[in-house]
Amino acid sequence: MTDATEQIRPRRSVLYMPGANERALEKAKTIEADALILDLEDSVSPDAKSEARDRVCAAARSGEYGHRELVIRVNSIGTQWHDDDLAAAAEAGPDAILVPKIDSADEVRSLVTAMEAAGAPDHTALWAMIETPAGLLHAEEIAAAHERLTVFVMGTNDIVNETFGLHVPGRNPAVLTSLSWTLLAVRAAGKVIVDGVYNDVKDLEGFDAEARQGREMGFDGKTLIHPSQVEPANAAFAPSDEDVERADSMIAAFEEARAEGKGVATFNGKMIEELHIRDARRILAFHQAIASR
Structure with a gap:
């Protein structure tokens, strides 16, 4: 048997960290998450985008995060910050760049072209968030669009919002269908897929139930919004x-x-x-x- 550990990188716990918060980025160096998403999108106000971009790129270049996979989430295509975010992130050379609201294979190919033009090193992968009806319906062609796209992140809050659904225990049928549909597309392409966030950081029992559900469905890990969710996510998505x-x-x-x-x-x-x-x-x-x- 070949050494499969060379091909596997654990992504049980993928923690969002606000790019505008210097203390949070410092604390992230001590958190036992498999991956950190240094965020320039939802957690950063418009007037702080530029400063957060500089701070996050400096963090990615620092080499101070140990084994943790470092991912920079840029603002989505079409926003006033996207082009500058993508160019700066590519130059900083993190493990990956995460782009929200991917809707088509053409967008993937355009992103790869832009990353390469900005000097992204070979080790910097592209991650895609699937969180819109268009993205869900095109999941199979998105997954197969380019080898540089390696990981998919489910944006479950946006899926609920854009389908006019409700947040309910166990997740509503539209969300479960979206998760299953995208997982099949990603597995057909031989790539990695990470479940969406759980919003109530105080409800550890609810988090455990949703993490188990994600593991049972076949997800590789879960995105997180608070360090308290890291340990239970690591346990839920690891073999006992x-x-x-x-x-x-x-x-x-x-x-x-x-x-x-x-x-x-x-x-x-x-x-x-x-x-x-x-x-x-x-x-x-x-x-x-x-x-x-």
Whole structure:
């Protein structure tokens, strides 16, 4: 088996940090999130955009955030700040640039062209937020638009707003359909997808339930709005000790059966075949990637 840890980067917890808040950016260096989104969009008022841009780009260049994946969220296409944001972020060279409200494959290709023209290094990926009806309906072609686009972030608050829905426990049918639809498109393209935020930072029970729901649906992690959500997100989207032990035992049982010339095996009273082993190896590789941090 190849070393799958080389291909896996944990994104269980993806924490938004306001780009205009210097103390928040400093605190982020100590938070055990897998990824940090240094935000220039929703959390920054219009009169603070330029200053926040400079601060966030300096943070991205600092090299002071350790293992944490650093992502700069720019303002959306068509806003007065977008072009300057994208050029500055590309020059700063973070791990990725996140662009809100992506609606088409053409936008993806135009963004990649602009990033390259601004001197983005090869390691700087493009992340896309899917949060509009147009983006949802074009999710498959967006996902396949360019290899530099690697991660999708669900903007569930905007989806509720633009579908005229309601925020309800367990999430309303339009949101669940949007999540499932986009997840299928992203998996077909072999890329990563992160669930949307949970708005009530004091409701840890509700957060745990929604994080479990996202994990059960197949998401790689969850975007967060408060550091208190990091630890439960890391737990929800990581294999448990029982998961790891079961995967190890399943692989051992299957390899023993293969050594005996069998194509399938029995494990804990159930038939297992190659597809179960692929999943078990994925679980172990993800566990190893987390441990290697």
